Amino acid sequence: MDGSTVSDVTLERLHEIAAAFARRDVGGIVAAFAEDGEFRNARGPHYWGESFKGKAAIRGYFERLFSASGDVTWRHTAEFIHGDRAVTEWHRTATLASGERQEWLGCDLYTFRRGLIVMKDTYVKVVI
Template sequence: MVTLERLKEVGVQFARRDVEGIVGCFAEDGVFRNAVGAVPEGESYQGHAAIRAFFTGLFQRTPDVRWDHTAEYVTADRGVTEWRRTATLATGERQEWLGCDLYTFKDGMIVLKDTYIKVVR
């Protein structure tokens, strides 16, 4: 079973933009499913190397990105975070949208983080 405290620990790593801290929250074969991609499930990144590369690139492109949690829930091995994401692109364009992450944990480690967003156009 996952605890709310564990879910909040994961959130701290994202708030710090700590790539190694984020990667360390995932199981070795854990999967991050992005909200966007060429398939309905979104682009998937499996394993520490792929997850590290994704978040390293994201933080380089949007160094001020942040996810302000508005709600957090846990039940059994699942967790949910709801958030408002803000970021500034290199072009100066400001992004802001709402989203949520659906987590599945095993032995306290993330085996799946599935992201959903509402994009403002």
């Protein structure tokens, strides 16, 4: 053994995940998560937002999001990786069914295991 390790995440993997979000591909998004993966939304009733654990809960969240705002988009502006952790920064826009326009900057803090997301923790700038 030469001491090298296989990286848990690569820029290529981050780009694959971003592409699934850009396509609003719920199956592709869910497939990027480990079975025990967790998505923490920036909004929610707790100081950490709202947590969705496991593929079924994550699928349900994104199906609801995409049906409520069919034009939601994330444009990545920066990303970096350190070990099994990654950060992506992005600009999000969406129009809700009510006609309300949303726009904000945010970032995702990721933890990966063998190329799959075990934690995706989302943060956004609060627009007031």
